Amino acid sequence: MDFSVLNEALASKSFDKIADICDNLILQVAAEGVPFQDEWPFTIHLLGHIYVDDINSARFLWKSIPPAIKESQPELVAAWKIGQKLWTRDYAGVYEAIRGFDWIQETEVLIAAFSELNTKRMFELLLSAYSTISIHDAAQFLGMSEEDVTNYVLRQGWTVDSDSQMLTVTKQAIVREQKLDPGKLQCLTEYVFHLEH
Template sequence: MDFSRLSEALASKSYAKIAEICDDLMLQVAAEGVAFQDEWPYAVHLLGHIYDDDINSARFLWKSIPAAIKESQPEVVAAWKVGQKLWMRDYRGVYEAIRGFDWSQETQNVVAAFSELYTKKMFQLLQSAYSTISVQDTALFLGMSEDHATNYVLQQGWFEDPASQMLNVKKQPIAAEQKLDPGKLQRLTEYVFHLEH
């Protein structure tokens, strides 16, 4: 089985391509009728879907993995544990699942990249949802110690009120709305009308 495209994606840190490459390879191998269960990189495949924030595809892949593989490859189970925590929106649990396993050399970089991406996503979520938030909650969402989380958000321009242990969120500037030129709207309307008739 030729995993060269997958190896290239991993080497170039193109983690967003992993799931698609694995899906394509799996379909190709299945179409050829080749048995591939023992040598398939299930952990990498699962992590590819998780990295892409495609938990549904990760769930379906997990369900299709033979029980013997799940029992013999603890890294596959560890990858799915991250997916489960995401599915359940257990923010702290995602980080615990990531840190709770000694990942192989092949998956370490994918997991580290996902962890960084997930932290940024959680930070953006906090930034859009809160005007003030406790240090404890911030640490929970970012999967960090309270000191580390405080330092992280202070570097992003947030402010801390030490007396109340609350963080004041620095909101992103709202982009000005682009005004639509009435002439463009008229041309678009005429074009659509022309297509319909």
């Protein structure tokens, strides 16, 4: 089986493409009627869906994997634990599942990238949902120690009240680049021209 496209995506760290590549390959192989299950990179495929936050597809993939493969691949089971934690919105559990397994090198790169992306997603969630949050709760959401989370949010402009152990969220100003639509500019030009004449 030719996994060159998948290997290129992994090598170039194009992790957002992995789920689609694997989905297309599995459809292609299924259409050819070729047995593939023993050599299929189920862990990478599952993590590809988790990376792009497509937990429904990850669940369906998990359900379609034969029990014998699940039993013979502990890393696959460990990857699914991450998916389960995301499904139940156990944000602290996501990081526990990540740290709770000794990933092989190929998978470890993808796991590290997912962990970083998940931290960014969680930070954005905190930023939009809270005006204040306890240091403990923020540490749970971001998968960090209380000291690390305090340093992290301070770099993002938040403030810390040491007495109450609370963080005050500082909303960052949204800078929007205005794009000029040539069609609207033409319409405005014609309107001004009509007014002047």
